[in-house]
Amino acid sequence: MKAIHLPLVTHLHHHDLDPNKNRVPVVYAYQDVKTSKKSNRLGEKLSNLLNIQKNDPTRSNLNDIHEDKANTPTMSPKEDISDRWCDIHGVQEWEGLLDPLHPFLRREIVKYGEFAQATYDALDIDSFSEYCGSCMYNSHKLFDKLGLNKSGYRVTKYIYAMSQIDMPQWLERSKLTYTWSKDSNWIGFVAVSDDEESRRIGRRDIVVAWRGTVTPSEWYENMQRKLESIGHMDSKVEHGFLSIYTSKCDSTRYNKSSASQQVMKELKTLVEFYKTKGEQVSLTITGHSLGGALALLNAYESAANFPKLPISVISFAAPRVGNIAFRDELYQMGVKILRVTVKQDLVPRMPGIVLNESLQKFDDLTGTLEWIYTHAGTELKLDVRSSPYLKRGFNFIGIHMLETYLHLVDGFVSSTSTFRSNAKRDVALxxxxxxxxxxxxxxxxxxxxxxxxxxECNSYGRWVRPKRHPEDIPSPTREQLL
Amino acid sequence: MKAIHLPLVTHLHHHDLDPNKNRVPVVYAYQDVKTSKKSNRLGEKLSNLLNIQKNDPTRSNLNDIHEDKANTPTMSPKEDISDRWCDIHGVQEWEGLLDPLHPFLRREIVKYGEFAQATYDALDIDSFSEYCGSCMYNSHKLFDKLGLNKSGYRVTKYIYAMSQIDMPQWLERSKLTYTWSKDSNWIGFVAVSDDEESRRIGRRDIVVAWRGTVTPSEWYENMQRKLESIGHMDSKVEHGFLSIYTSKCDSTRYNKSSASQQVMKELKTLVEFYKTKGEQVSLTITGHSLGGALALLNAYESAANFPKLPISVISFAAPRVGNIAFRDELYQMGVKILRVTVKQDLVPRMPGIVLNESLQKFDDLTGTLEWIYTHAGTELKLDVRSSPYLKRGFNFIGIHMLETYLHLVDGFVSSTSTFRSNAKRDVALxxxxxxxxxxxxxxxxxxxxxxxxxxECNSYGRWVRPKRHPEDIPSPTREQLL
Structure with missing residues (x-):
């Protein structure tokens, strides 16, 4: 296995970081999302391609929907997987575990997916808030606030990424002049399993969860053009993803170091700490959509830095990220990738399916791009039509949503079975x-x-925006300030 | 003054009340309201007509917006008006009180407007709720729940109207098969001043507040066609309004008696009760939009039944309701009408301005209708451009909203002055x-x-719709059941 010396960070110098010129990356999340007219039209055009029929004769009977599940636990039990953790972590590429899907593996996929979901649920997306684009809670309270206090993990670090990159509009940007940061967005976190969970899963598990975007229409058209070298070999990855991962700027508060540098520093600390204690350690990187792309870059860099560490990626709805050489290098370094996709979701087909209607040379480019970008890893393919709880029809945003994915994982038995009748995860989500x-x-x-x-209505009867609790106001860590 | 024997109720027999055939009246309220494409186009066409300019050089400086008002009371003080109540109630047609607007009168207009607003704020508009179209709270809790506990009034009665009338789609209709009522919607309430408020305002004041609709696009086009006789003279009113006011059906739970019958029975009880005690009694009827039209019908019927009772209507954004004979009859019976309008609001111009784009004989009909329907009463005309807090541009729904009206009343000084600098009502509303x-x-x-x-998240971690508190579940009163 080769040693690669943080190759990603060097790419920063390729970028012009003039903040007036460059644009922000990363992430629209919850809003009353409206699919743009353009993507609607696109949706109509593509619905045949995706085999979506409004009246599907195979659709399950809806009677069982009325079954009262309100008083049952929302999760399957957590089994002791300590003697099988390597398989469940993908050491054998999940051979024999995916179709039918092993219950232990299903439970773990949902666990990691919920960490990725937390990056959406806790994001401040109020453009009138001075903390727009930050996490609403500090890292010690995050899991409590989101009902993940029984997850068996604790957050150790928040990660920030530049929001002023030469990219289409993704950022959560406050409309105010004074904000917590004009340059950065909260882009994810690092967490680690506690002692009890570590016993259950057979090792100390470090998780990195990367935030994505739920309104891909702004970025997918810009994500199929520019491959950029990574590392010292032939590996190339999409310029936009790399840009988010590696950009930094000395004049910012939260990105004097890049997302890459922040996460790698934290991983180094954690891995060394638990290794020194003689523990078995694993790294699991997760993310949805754009976050799935960042997870892959993060895995590539981590594998280069921790050659013997078992590293897996569990991605949801991730687009293609790099070329064949990039994929092969990931394989050579032993990175295991489980790529969860939904058949009707367009995003995992990007780049490589030409979605830009303004593109003239349709056929030429389709052919070319299809071969340039390639997926990596093992695919777990879901189908919205398998669930009796989901509406039919083409809903570009809804099909791409991580909660839709988690619902389908929870109900997946095998590629030939109907939705799991004893699926317990709360459908309302x-x-x-x-x-x-x-x-x-x-x-x-x-x-x-x-x-x-x-x-909130204050004691004078006025409806006011409450001040954020001081301990939830983002403040840079020492290394971010130095 | 003539005696008219509940003429409105007799019109019920003109209607075919087959519930499968007829449609529902009354009321869309709060939702993420989207103006239909049609009304958008319409809006564009009409914005010139309404003198709306995007860049208005007379616009006030926005600096004073940042002034911190968060810690000031939200209301002007309530003055003792006991020796002037007749004037403020309109006995002299508000002569000399409107321009400039007398502070005592302004305070009273806002008070009545907030009763009308309560009919929106408490309406269950969740189409997945089995109580959709009902009031969320029982009548004893309504004012407490809405922060009106210091209003000095208490609710004595809820009013229901048929929702299955031969009319365009207005109803709040549940998507469920089992609902509290398939036939009725909550359409308003009767309230009466308490002892302390009665001392302040110089008499026992009975209020009727009628609920309207905030999405007029569905109904305005259908409200300019059909005048129908009312009473024994030449008076005619719009068929649709009368229909809502007078329809009943023996097979329903809440409308065995019509809205008209329900409200008149309650008024009779209250007026007799307080008259017997030797008190001075007044009746003030309020409503917004469609509710303003119902207020006028209710005033007409009340004047016929209580010839000596001082009766005023304070309406907001009300359309024209009837012909000249109807107006004159109201005047003859002594009904005082204060009609609050906003210059840029289209609804007070209906019927009479042809808004139906499909109508071919544009000019002919405009002329005709303009003369058939007429407004009644004294107008207090507001202007959205007077407020530095409001966006410019044509916002069909926003301009028509009752909260916009109440804001403009609160800031109105005179037709030649700028917005009142010491206006205290919470702008956020x-x-x-x-x-x-x-x-x-x-x-x-x-x-x-x-x-x-x-x-709500229950103890099992599931997101569920909580059961409505038993005392808030609507139940028919005895007279509704008999």
Whole structure:
């Protein structure tokens, strides 16, 4: 296995970081998301291609929807997997575990997916907030606030990425002049398993969860053009993803070091700490959509830095990231990748399927790009039509949502079976930020939001935006300031 | 003054009440309201007509917006008006009190407007709720829940109207098969002043507040066709309004008696009760939009039944209701009408301005209708451009909203003055269900909504719709059942 010396960071020098010129990356999340007209039209054009029929004769009977599940636990039991953890972590490429899907593996996929989901649920997306683009809670409270206090992990570090990169508009940008940061967005976190969970899963597991975007329409068209070298070999990856991962700027508060540098420093600390204690350690990197792409870059860099560490990526709805050489180098370094996709989701087909309607040389480019970018790893392919709880019809945003993915994983038995009848995960979660659930379930659409959108009535009877609790106000760590 | 024997009720027999055939009246309220494409186009066409310029050089300086008002009371003081109540109630047609607007009168207009606003704020508009179209709270808790506990009034009665009338789609209709009522919607309430408030205002004041609709696009086009006789003279009123007011059906739970019958029975009880005690009694009827039209019908019927009772209507954004004979009859019976309008609002111009784009004989009909329907009463005309807090540009829904009206009343000094600098009413209220406030105020749009749209996380971790508290479940009164 080769040694690669943090190759990603060197690419920073390729970028012009003039903040007036460059644009921000990363992440729209929950809003009453409206698919743009353009992507609607696109959706219509593509729905045949994706085999979506409005009236699907194979659709399950809806009667079982009314079954009262309100008083059952929302999760499958956590089994002791300590003697099988290597297989479940993918050492054998999940051979024999995916179809049918092994219950132990299903439970672990959902666990990691919920860490990725936390990066959406805790993001401040209120453009009138001075903390727009930050996490609403400090790292010690995050899991408590999101109901993940029984996850068996604790957050050790938040990661920030530049939001002023030469990219299309992704950032959560406050409309105010004074904000916590004009340059950065919260892009993820590092967490580590506690003693009890470590016993259950047979090793100390370090997790990196990368935040993505749920409105891909802004970026997919810009993500199929520019491959850029990474490392010292022939590996190339999409310029935009790399840019988010590696950009930094001395004049910022949160990105004097890049996301790459922040995460690698934390991983080094944690790996050394637990290795010194003689523990078995693993690294699991997760992310949805754009976050899945960042997970792959992070895995590449981690494998180069920790040659003997078992490293897996569990990605959801991730686009293609690099060329064949990049994929092969990941394989050579032993990175295991489980790529969860939904058949009807367009994002995992990018880049490589030409979605830019303005593109003239349609056929030429389709052919070319299809061969340039390639997926890496093992695919777990889901189908929205398998779930009796989901609406039919083409819903570009809803199909791409991570909660839709987690619902489908929870119900997946095998590629030839119907939805798991004893799936326990709360179906209501699917509609958090979209309109995917059938009416019979009576779940409002886009329901995941604060009372009065965060306004509170004060003692004078005025509706005001409360000040954020001081301990939840983001503040740079020492290394971010130095 | 003539005696008219409940003429409105007799019109019921003109209607075919087959519930499968007829449609529902009354009321869309808070939702993330989207103006239809049609009304958007219409809006563009009409914005010139309405003198709306995007860049208005007379616009006030926005600097004073940043002044911190968070710690001031939200209301002007309530003055003792006991020796002037007749004037403020309109006995002299508000002569000399409107321009400039007398502070005592302004305070009273806002008070009545907030009763009308309560009919929106407490309406269950969740189409997945089995109580959709009902009031969320029982009548004893309504004012407490809405922060009106210091209003000095108590609710004595809820009013219901048929929702299955031969009319365009207005109803709040549940998507469920089992609902509290398939036939009725909550359409308003009767309230009466308590002893302390009665001392302040110089008499026992009975209020009727009628609920309207905030999405007029569905109904305005259908409200300019059909005049129908009312009473025994030449008076005619719009068929649709009368239909809502007078329809009943023996097979329903809440409308065995019509809205008209329900309200008149309650008024009779209250007026007799307080008259017997030797008190001076007044009746004030209020409503917004469609509710303003119902207020006028209710005033007409009340005047016929209580010939000596001082009766005023304070309406907001009300359309024209009837012909000249109807207006004159109201005047003859002594009904005083204060009609609050906003210059840029289209609804007070209906019927009579042809808004139906499909109508071919544009000019002919405009002329005709303009003369058939006429407004009644004294107008207090507001202008959205007077407020430095409101966005410019044509926002069909936002301009029509009752909260926008109440904001403009609160700031109105005179037709030649700028916005009142010491206006205290909470500006944030304007954006409850629209997007009218300038960005500098940092108030989210359409913010008036429950946390998680009413879903709650139960002890099993599931997001469920909580059962409505038994005392808030609507139940028919004895007379509704008999």
């Amino acid at each position: 699917v509609n958090k930020a979209c309109d995917m659930l059938v009416d019979e379930l009576r779940i409002p659409t886009c329901w995941y939001q604060l009372a009065h959108k965060g306004l | 304007v954006n409850k269900a629209c997007d009218m406030l300038v960005d500098e105020l940092r108030i989210p749009t359409c913010w008036y909504q429950l946390a998680h749209k009413g879903l």
